[in-house]
Amino acid sequence: MTGAQLEKILKKHDNQSSNILAILQDIQASENYLPRKTLEEVSQRLLVPLTQIYHLATFYRTFSLTPRGRHVVTVCTGTACHVKGAASILNNLERELKVQPGETTTNKEYTLETVNCLGSCALAPLVVIDGTYHGRMLGTTVLSMLKGEKKGASKKS
Ligand code: FES
Numbered sequence: 001m002t003g004a005q006l007e008k009i010l011k012k013h014d015n016q017s018s019n020i021l022a023i024l025q026d027i028q029a030s031e032n033y034l035p036r037k038t039l040e041e042v043s044q045r046l047l048v049p050l051t052q053i054y055h056l057a058t059f060y061r062t063f064s065l066t067p068r069g070r071h072v073v074t075v076c077t078g079t080a081c082h083v084k085g086a087a088s089i090l091n092n093l094e095r096e097l098k099v100q101p102g103e104t105t106t107n108k109e110y111t112l113e114t115v116n117c118l119g120s121c122a123l124a125p126l127v128v129i130d131g132t133y134h135g136r137m138l139g140t141t142v143l144s145m146l147k148g149e150k151k152g153a154s155k156k157s
Contacts, residue, residue, distance in 0.1 A: 001027065001030060001031055001038045006038060006041060009023055009026045009027060009030070010042075010046070013026075017047060020046065020052075020053065020056065021056060024053070024056060024057060027042075028062065028063050032068040033063075033065060033068050034057050034063055034065055036065075039053050039054070039057070067104055068111045070108065070109050071110050072110075072113060072128075072129070073110055073111070073113070073127065073128075073142070074115050074129075075093065075112070075114050075115075075125075075127050076116070076118050076124070076126040076127070077114045077115070077116065078115070079117070080121035080124040081121070081125040082125075084124040084125040084136075085125050086125045086126075089137060089139040089142055090114065092139035092140070092142065093112055093139070093142060094112065096143055097110050101113055110146070115128075120135065123135025125137050129142075129145065
């Protein structure tokens with residue numbers, strides 16, 4: 001994140017330490033993660049201890065301290081989803097995206113994640129793409145959805 005971008009975010013929140021959560025949300029939205037260098041600068045500028053910032057950054061699941069892709073694909077590997085073929089879906093995604101769970105593609109488009117159970121077992125196997133639940137998925141369907149997204153993304157740029 002450039003200094004000018006951070007300046008704009010801090011100004012938007014009146015350079016107030018009481019707005020630290022909103023500031024972190026804006027940094028996350030801009031970078032798809034919270035870069036250490038930026039957090040150090042926020043700490044110095046707002047006189048908020050870096051440990052306090054890291055406490056917030058690790059407490060809320062919405063924040064990530066490692067680079068994430070523009071799209072987050074989460075495959076549920078809980079028991080119900082496993083029985084209905086989650087492993088096959090995950091294998092297809094690993095092969096197509098060339099990443100393992102927890103990793104981000106080199107072009108920063110996709111982050112692949114797994115979760116144990118999302119509490120919607122009736123929809124198994126379940127895949128979540130950018131926060132939207134997609135139930136009763138097939139590996140090929142997920143890949144088609146992502147390829148559609150890839151085409152859409154390239155049209156926009
Ligand atoms: S096991 Fe996947 S939603 Fe419960």
